[in-house]
Amino acid sequence: MQARRGQSSYRDRTDEFFGIVETLRRSTAPDAANNVPYGGGGGGRREDPRSAVANQSEFKKRAAVIGLAINQTSQKLSKLAQLAKRSSVFDDPTREIQELTAVIKQEISSLNSALIDLQAVRNSHNDERTISRDTTTHSATVVDDLKNRLMDTTKEFKDVLTLRTENMKIHEIRRQRFTSNPSKESTNPFVRQRPLASKPAATQPAPLPWASSSSSSSSSSQLVPRRQGEAESSPLLQQSQQQQQQQMVPLQDTYMESRAEALHNVESTIHELSNIFTQLATMVSQQGEIAIRIDQNMEDTLANVEGAQSQLARYLNSISSNRWLMIKIFFVLIAFLMVFLFFVA
């Protein structure tokens, strides 16, 4: 057999190898000419080993492709691990890391599916025709090896991701510590010793641009702490004022914009309320019609029942009177008399 993939044994089989290469060459050339579909299985014994070899080579090609892809993925993974370890507080390549992560995830999933396909192909080969025990064990070993490698790669990937999240957490803690450190220094003494110095340090880590501009202006004016002359202070302050002005206009706009936005919100809420009221009115009017129908039904019922009651009252009257009975008895008597007279007379 050819040299096995995976654990290589150091048995010299080069002669065997050459022989089989010859057979392969002979078999694949007419294979290509005859265009035998692999896995077809029919024909004579010659086609069988040929198709078996073709199947085997197909299997080997796929396995080789998968192994190569696994190698590439693990390389990318090592790069990602390096990036994740390297990222410092201010310079972390979040976007690249995310892109790499997405790419690696995609590759792993595609490798997974390819491996499953490979296994299915091997199973179909096994079912279709008889092959030697060696080939089955060989293919099984190859598939298992590839699966193990893929599993290792996935595990490494998971480790890298956890490492990255831990790093991000550490960065967040460190960042908080850096930003709250100056405030800790200044909250303790409300002392007038270095108030100007503490204020810019406190406003520096503020995330807002205008705050930073005001801090820069305050630091620039800190350089003129009332010891120096006025002439020197004015150009600096003018520059700081300009800076401030540039940042001030956006702040005014934001204030106005926020008011405008609030007004828009109120207006849209009122619109929604009017919609709700209209719907409410529609529903109530529809239900009003239903109520009218109910009312009519009840009136009909009342009329019916009253009529029925009057009928029953008349019936009761007619039953309770005996007049008809007497008339009937009289007629019966007359009939008997007639019959009696007729027979006798």
Add this chain to the structure above:
Amino acid sequence: MKITALLVLKAAPETSDPVILANASDVSHFGYFQRSSVKEFVVFVGRTVASRTPPSQRQSVQHEEYKVHAYNRNGLCAVGFMDDHYPVRSAFSLLNQVIDEYQKSFGEAWRSAKEDSAQPWPYLAEALTKFQDPAEADKLLKIQRELDETKIILHKTIDSVLARGEKLDSLVEKSSDLSMASQMFYKQAKKTNSCCTIL
């Protein structure tokens, strides 16, 4: 959401410090020994921010855990110390109101003030307590809140109206059944009454 202090200052031109015209602060949540230092801190930071605010401009500065909002209108500057949750818009409308009120009550007398005035201004103190709730200061916020409540109530109303509709439907069915039954009853009664010739 709370206001810690409100200040009204006269923002002098950049050469001198702003002069404090009125001051109201709520330091009840600090310990007893920190209160005076907090008051000094408030005064000082208020002065600094007011001096840095150009006229007819609004400014917000983040200082430690406080947001300091300042509004300078032609030399009269109002400064408020609020925490981070207080909405910015309400803060500025509050400062607007304070400045208007101050101008109404003191006119232009403040322009001549040269040193910090020591007398308290009662309006500022009661404003401080009243406006701890941002909805009071900002009419828009109050209106929005009321509108939301109304919307919730309306939703509940619509749900109950739907239930009423269902009940009305069942009632209509029952009443139509009843009317059918009574009609049959009447017919039967009429039938028993019509044919009189028994026997």
